[in-house]
Amino acid sequence: MTKMALGTHPFLLGFEQLERLVERTAKTGNxxxxxxxxxxxxxxxxxxxxxxxxxxxxxxxxxxxxxxxxxxxxxxxxMGERVFLxxxxxxxxxxxxxxxxxxxxxxxxxxxxxxxxxxxxxxxxxxxxxxxxxxxx
CATH class of the missing domain: 2.60.40.790 (Immunoglobulin-like)
Structure with missing residues (x-):
């Protein structure tokens, strides 16, 4: 069984950017x-x-x-003058x-x-x- 990318599903026309958005969200570094x-x-x-x-x-x-x-x-x-215990x-x-x-x-x-x-x-x-x-x- 082949894995289909989200943006290539036949019913999701014009949503190619959605996959890029998900990837960008995962890389935000939070x-x-x-x-x-x-x-x-x-x-x-x-x-x-x-x-x-x-x-x-x-x-x-x-x-x-x-x-x-x-x-x-x-x-x-x-912090130059401060000394933390x-x-x-x-x-x-x-x-x-x-x-x-x-x-x-x-x-x-x-x-x-x-x-x-x-x-x-x-x-x-x-x-x-x-x-x-x-x-x-």
């Missing part, structure tokens, strides 16, 4: 840091919340690159990626109590019915 939540806040909206304790707004960058939401964090190195709070740089479906727009991003909230909104497409004329051959 290692679990920082921890995050994804919640559905309404029928058409979502919220991604990242735990970014110790990061200031200027230490974070949010970009949208080809339907891929990328959140990057890099703290400035001010124990260091349990991670302060390393990170990059977290989320692939967004077509029609999902990024709303606002808000920092609150060490949490970065990024709101997403999905546009509801109108239902379109089109009649195709049949020509005589």
């Amino acid at each position: 290692d679990g840091y920082p921890p995050y939540n994804i919640e559905q806040t309404s029928e058409t909206s979502y919220r991604i919340t990242l735990a970014v304790a110790g990061f200031a707004e200027d230490d974070l960058a949010i970009t949208l690159e080809d339907n891929q939401l990328v959140v990057r964090g890099r703290q400035t190195d001010d 124990h260091r349990g709070i991670a302060g390393r740089q990170f990059q977290k990626s989320f692939v967004l479906a077509d029609g999902v727009d990024v709303g606002e991003a808000v920092m609150e109590n060490g949490l970065l909230h990024v709101d997403l909104n999905r546009a509801v497409p109108e239902s379109v019915v089109q009649t195709i004329a049949i020509k005589k051959g």
Whole structure:
């Protein structure tokens, strides 16, 4: 039995990009840091919340690159004068990626109590019915 790729199934015409999207999603390099939540806040909206304790707004960058939401964090190195007896709070740089479906727009991003909230909104497409004329051959 031969394995059929998702994009080559005869009923999925025009979905070749879906397989590439799945591959890209698997390669995003998310290692679990920082921890995050994804919640559905309404029928058409979502919220991604990242735990970014110790990061200031200027230490974070949010970009949208080809339907891929990328959140990057890099703290400035001010450790010269500080002496830690124990260091349990991670302060390393990170990059977290989320692939967004077509029609999902990024709303606002808000920092609150060490949490970065990024709101997403999905546009509801109108239902379109089109009649195709049949020509005589």
